[in-house]
Amino acid sequence: MSQIESYSPRKIAAMAAFIASLAGPVMAESVMASQANVQFANISLSTPASRECWARYVSGTGRTNDNIIEEVAFRVPCPEQMTQGFMHSLQRSLAARGFFSGHVSGRPDAETRAAVQAFQRANGFNSPILTLKTAQHLGLVPIERH
Structure with a gap:
């Protein structure tokens, strides 16, 4: 990357006057000076706004009478949303509704999965497996409006 130089208004005016003297007479009012600093920043977004995360689950044996395995696919909160703070909120929310009686640890333990x-x-x-719909119902993630 090249280095960006910054010039003071006085230096810009002097350069403009020099260039003008090469071209011919110039009125003093026609010289305009300003100063500009340019800075660059790298911006990265961790998660695209349209990202969707899905899970599949087979309940029971997962087999029908015809010996066909049935599974269900559903939307879930994405892994980056499942922070320790999120898990604390999930455990407190389930406890407030009478489904979780364990220690609010912020960890997705067996007791939390059973409560979910x-x-x-x-x-x-x-x-x-916590569904996105359940997380929205509990007020843990925003409800998407289309």
């Missing part, structure tokens, strides 16, 4: 499954089962979906 019990809450989701009570709401019509039997899975220990």
Whole structure:
């Protein structure tokens, strides 16, 4: 990357006067001086706004009478959203609703997964994997409006 130089208004005026003297007479009012500093910044976005994360789950044996494995795919909060603070909020939210009685540790332990499954089962979906819909219902992630 090349180095960017900054010139004072006095130096710019002197250069303009010199260039003008090469071209012929110039009125003093026609010389305009200004100073500019240019800075560059690298910006990176950690997550695209349209990112969607999905999970698949097979409940029970996952097999039908015809010996076909059935699984369900559903949206989930993305891994970067599942911070320790998020897990604290999840555990407190489930505890407030009577589904979690363990220590609020902020870790996704077996007791938290069991509480998630019990809450989701009570709401019509039997899975220990937290769905995006459940996270939205609990107020942990924003509800998308299209």
